[in-house]
Amino acid sequence: MPEPLLELGGVSRRFGSLEVVRHVDLSLERGERRALVGPNGAGKTTLINLISGRLPPSGGRIWMRGRDVTAMREARRVKAGIGRTFQVTSLFRRLAIEENLALAVAEHLGVAGRLRPDRALRSRIDARVAEITAMLHLDDYVTRPVEVLPYGIQRMVELGIALALEPSILLLDEPAAGVPRADVGLIFEAVDRLPKELAVLLIEHDIDVVFRFARRVTVLVAGEIYAEGTPHEISDHPGVRALYLGEAPRG
Amino acid sequence: MISTRALDGLVLAALAAFPMVAPGYLDLGTRMAILALCALSLDLLVGYCGLVTLGHAAFFGVGAYAAGIFAVRAWAEPLAGLVVGGLAAALLGLVAGSVLLRSRRLTLIMLSLATVLVVQEAANRAAWLTGGADGLQGIVMGPVAGAFPFDLSGRVSYTYAALVLAVSFLVFCAVIDSTFGRSLVGIRENEGRMHAIGAPVDVRLRAAFVISAALAGVAGALQAQVAEFVALNAVGVEFSGEILIMLILGGAGRRYGALVGAPLYVFMQDYLAREDPTYWHLWLGLMLLAIVFLAPGGLTAWTSGLARRMRRAHA
Numbered sequence: 373m374p375e376p377l378l379e380l381g382g383v384s385r386r387f388g389s390l391e392v393v394r395h396v397d398l399s400l401e402r403g404e405r406r407a408l409v410g411p412n413g414a415g416k417t418t419l420i421n422l423i424s425g426r427l428p429p430s431g432g433r434i435w436m437r438g439r440d441v442t443a444m445r446e447a448r449r450v451k452a453g454i455g456r457t458f459q460v461t462s463l464f465r466r467l468a469i470e471e472n473l474a475l476a477v478a479e480h481l482g483v484a485g486r487l488r489p490d491r492a493l494r495s496r497i498d499a500r501v502a503e504i505t506a507m508l509h510l511d512d513y514v515t516r517p518v519e520v521l522p523y524g525i526q527r528m529v530e531l532g533i534a535l536a537l538e539p540s541i542l543l544l545d546e547p548a549a550g551v552p553r554a555d556v557g558l559i560f561e562a563v564d565r566l567p568k569e570l571a572v573l574l575i576e577h578d579i580d581v582v583f584r585f586a587r588r589v590t591v592l593v594a595g596e597i598y599a600e601g602t603p604h605e606i607s608d609h610p611g612v613r614a615l616y617l618g619e620a621p622r623g
Numbered sequence: 624m625i626s627t628r629a630l631d632g633l634v635l636a637a638l639a640a641f642p643m644v645a646p647g648y649l650d651l652g653t654r655m656a657i658l659a660l661c662a663l664s665l666d667l668l669v670g671y672c673g674l675v676t677l678g679h680a681a682f683f684g685v686g687a688y689a690a691g692i693f694a695v696r697a698w699a700e701p702l703a704g705l706v707v708g709g710l711a712a713a714l715l716g717l718v719a720g721s722v723l724l725r726s727r728r729l730t731l732i733m734l735s736l737a738t739v740l741v742v743q744e745a746a747n748r749a750a751w752l753t754g755g756a757d758g759l760q761g762i763v764m765g766p767v768a769g770a771f772p773f774d775l776s777g778r779v780s781y782t783y784a785a786l787v788l789a790v791s792f793l794v795f796c797a798v799i800d801s802t803f804g805r806s807l808v809g810i811r812e813n814e815g816r817m818h819a820i821g822a823p824v825d826v827r828l829r830a831a832f833v834i835s836a837a838l839a840g841v842a843g844a845l846q847a848q849v850a851e852f853v854a855l856n857a858v859g860v861e862f863s864g865e866i867l868i869m870l871i872l873g874g875a876g877r878r879y880g881a882l883v884g885a886p887l888y889v890f891m892q893d894y895l896a897r898e899d900p901t902y903w904h905l906w907l908g909l910m911l912l913a914i915v916f917l918a919p920g921g922l923t924a925w926t927s928g929l930a931r932r933m934r935r936a937h938a
Contacts, residue, residue, distance in 0.1 A: 424819065450821030462819070464812040475809045476820045478802045484822060485830075489800040497802070537820060 375438045377402050377571050378423070378454075378541050383432035384595075385418055392418045394595040395432065400541060404571045407586035407603075409579075411615070415595040416575045417459055420543045423573075424456045425449040436541075450479075455539030457530045459546045459575070465519040469510055469529050472518060473501045476536035504532045508562055524555030531562060542566065544574045548581075560585070583607070591615075627878070631796060634882055638785040642778065649777035651893055655886040656784040657845050660791050662870045662881035664838030669867070670876025671799060672831050673811030674727070677863045678735030679839055681719070681742040684858025686712040686840025688746060691759045691847040699765035705787065705844045712840020713833050715742070720832030724825060736860060743858040759853035773849070780849040787845055791838055792882070798834060799878065807831055811876075872914060874921025883922050 376399035385393040393415040400406060408416050421427040423434065425446035433442045436452055444452065464472050477500045478484035483493055505511050508528045513521055518529055527547060534542060547563060548556045560581055566572060576582050582589060583603040591599040591612055599609050606612055641652045661683050668674045689711030690704040698704075723734050746753045753759050766772040771779045798804050810817050810824055817824050847853045856862060865888070873884020891910055895903035918925030 426819070446818045447821045447823055450819065456819060458816075458819075462813060462816045464809055464816065466812055467808070471805070475806060475817075475822075478806065479821045484802045484806045485827065486802045488797055490802075493802065533816075533820060 376400060376435075377404075377437060379435045379438075380423070381433045381435070383419075383422055383429045383434060385415075385422055385427060386430045391430075392595050393422060393429075396592075396595075396597055398590065398597070400571045400573060402540070402571055403569050405585055405587045406571075406573050407582040407589045408573055408575045408592060409577070409582055409589060410592035410598070414592040416592055417545055418595075419592065420456060420545050420573070420575065423541075424454055424543055450537055450539075453540035454543065455534040455537040455541070456543035457527075457534050457545055457547055459549055461523070461526050461530050461550075463518045463526060463529055463533070466517055468515050468517055469505065469521070469525075469532075470498075470501050470514040472529055473504055473532055473536050474498070476533045477501055477504075480537045500536070504536055507535075507565075508532050509558070522552075522555070524551045524558065527551055527559055528562065531559070535566075539570065541571045541573070544572060544576075546575050546577065548576075548578075630879065631792075634792065634879065635789050638789055641785070642781060649781040651889065653777060653781045653784045653849055655889045656781070656788045657842050657849070658866070658869060658889055659882050659885035660788045660842040660845070661839055661866050662873070662885045663788075663792065663795055664835045664842065665866050665870050666875055666881050667795065667798065667807075667831055667835040667838070669870060670874075670880065671804060671807045671811060672828055674724075674828070675732055675867075676723070676735035677732055677860065677867065678719070678723070678738040679835075679866050680858050680860070680863040681735075681739045682712040682716060682836040682839035683843040683846070683862070683866075684742060684746065684853075685715050686843030687847040687853045687857045688753055688759060688843075689840070690844030691762050691853045692752060694762045694764055694848070695759070699763060700769070701764055701767045701783065701848050704764075704848055705841050708844025708847070709837045709841040712843065713837035715840075716833045716836025717829070719836070720829045724828050724832065736863075739858060739860050739863055743855065743860075746858055747855060753853070753855075756855055758855060759847070762847065762851040762853075764848050764851060784845050784849060787841065791841060795838070796878070803827065803830070808876075868911065871921055872911065874918075874923035874925075877921060877923045877927075880921050880923050887922070 378400040380396055380398040382395045382397060383393060384391060384395055396419060408419065410416055418427065422429050425444060429442065433440055435441065441449060441452060464475065474497050477497050481497070486493065505514050508531065510525065510528055510532065513525055518526055531547060544563065548559045551559060563574070563585065574585060586603055589601065589603055589606040590597060591606060593615060598615070599606060599612050601609070638656070642649060645652065661679070665679045668676055686708035690708035693704050693707040719738050723731055723738065726734055747755050764773055767779060767783050773779050806817070806822055806827055809822070810827060814824060843857065846857065869885040869888040870881055871884070872888055873882065874880035891907055895906045899906060914922065
């Protein structure tokens with residue numbers, strides 16, 4: 373069996389006396405489409421923070437392609453191929469869309485530390501930014517500061533920054549959270565068009581979206597993996613129906 | 624719209640034209656150039672990294688002392704002195720940066736303040752080297768580049784300071800226009816997000832600290848050379864505050880802010896002190912208040928806002 377792209381072994385995280393994530397085992401293969409669902413407060417975002425390196429785990433280990441990255445810092449993990457979006461939009465609000473993306477592109481190309489202006493380099497960055505804005509249909513807005521744009525567009529920029537890093541694992545934390553209903557489709561259309569070889573872990577409350585997107589679904593309840601399987605298995609799981617699907621789908 | 628390049632050229636032209644426009648004010652012009660350089664170096668931290676510090680006089684002062692002591696004890700060549708002053712300050716920037724950058728906001732301000740006090744007290748105690756409270760005396764500078772001795776008219780001093788400022792400004796522009804400079808702005812706008820796009824934030828900020836400190840050190844060295852004296856208050860908290868005021872006056876993070884703010888501050892100070900030697904501090908304070916109220920982002924923010932409105936009115 374090939375080594376999984378990402379593997380979590382018994383990963384836990386406590387805040388004080390509260391254990392938010394408990395002994396989670398999880399693995400992602402190349403090109404996998406995985407959804408992470410669960411009630412509010414189940415520890416989904418914390419789990420993503422642990423994988424991306426934003427938070428250190430209190431226990432357990434994380435491997436990427438067999439390499440232990442548990443102690444690796446967030447910025448290094450990005451270089452290793454983990455990209456993410458944030459549940460609450462985290463952008464460079466006063467900068468234009470193109471500047472937001474250019475920052476990520478420059479980091480990805482490894483040229484962001486260069487001290488001299490370089491026209492050839494700048495046009496290389498701009499070309500890549502143009503590719504991303506075209507892919508996400510953002511061309512009409514590129515020169516506008518992010519903060520004046522509709523929230524749906526801001527969420528697309530959030531996604532664009534993550535894609536600019538050309539990750540092998542993409543962690544999407546409720547990419548359509550807070551977006552008006554009419555624009556939600558645009559975001560999931562973009563998610564559907566993500567490169568095939570990219571492994572995606574998606575947190576999402578909308579069950580229809582989850583079932584359409586995911587090949588496998590992991591259900592997290594109170595920090596523990598409650599169930600894992602194909603969308604079919606999960607929708608037939610009696611406990612999950614009672615615990616999660618019976619609830620209002622949006623928290 | 625006027626291009627950035629044209630405005631950069633205008634700045635250099637203004638520096639060159641000053642002696643012709645105001646031949647009687649060369650000493651004042653020299654002071655303006657030196658303080659503009661110091662404010663410019665601070666802008667890299669305050670305006671571009673978003674790190675407010677009150678410790679900038681430490682770098683200026685160390686540069687001044689290093690260049691002064693170098694001239695007294697080793698070599699009186701001014702250009703070599705500039706390099707020594709810049710390097711000494713960069714070294715302090717490297718050390719101070721690695722300590723100070725563990726904190727942000729108020730804690731950073733407090734720590735930077737403490738740095739100035741430590742450096743000032745060190746300079747005070749090491750009187751055998753620095754002259755202590757009497758200041759560093761006995762500096763006799765050689766001619767600039769072996770050809771241009773400092774004269775009483777102040778023409779050489781001004782030209783020298785203006786050239787150093789011009790070169791430093793071009794260095795500053797290169798830095799802020801580079802991908803490195805853009806990433807500093809990214810850190811200022813959203814430090815957490817920079818981590819999440821893989822940026823080594825600490826390394827970037829430390830590098831900015833070193834560059835900023837080096838430029839401030841060069842300004843200090845200039846000051847020591849043209850005055851042939853270093854006073855203990857070159858490393859003072861009060862001076863740190865003044866540099867910050869000059870920058871805010873012109874507009875932080877706006878390319879030309881320091882170049883507008885510092886000369887204006889020096890001019891107001893000089894003018895008011897002559898008009899009203901008793902109460903000039905009061906008038907200076909009132910004028911600063913007025914400017915801050917009328918142009919909250921600094922004068923350069925106000926002028927570019929005005930230009931934008933005029934363009935819109937024309938369109």
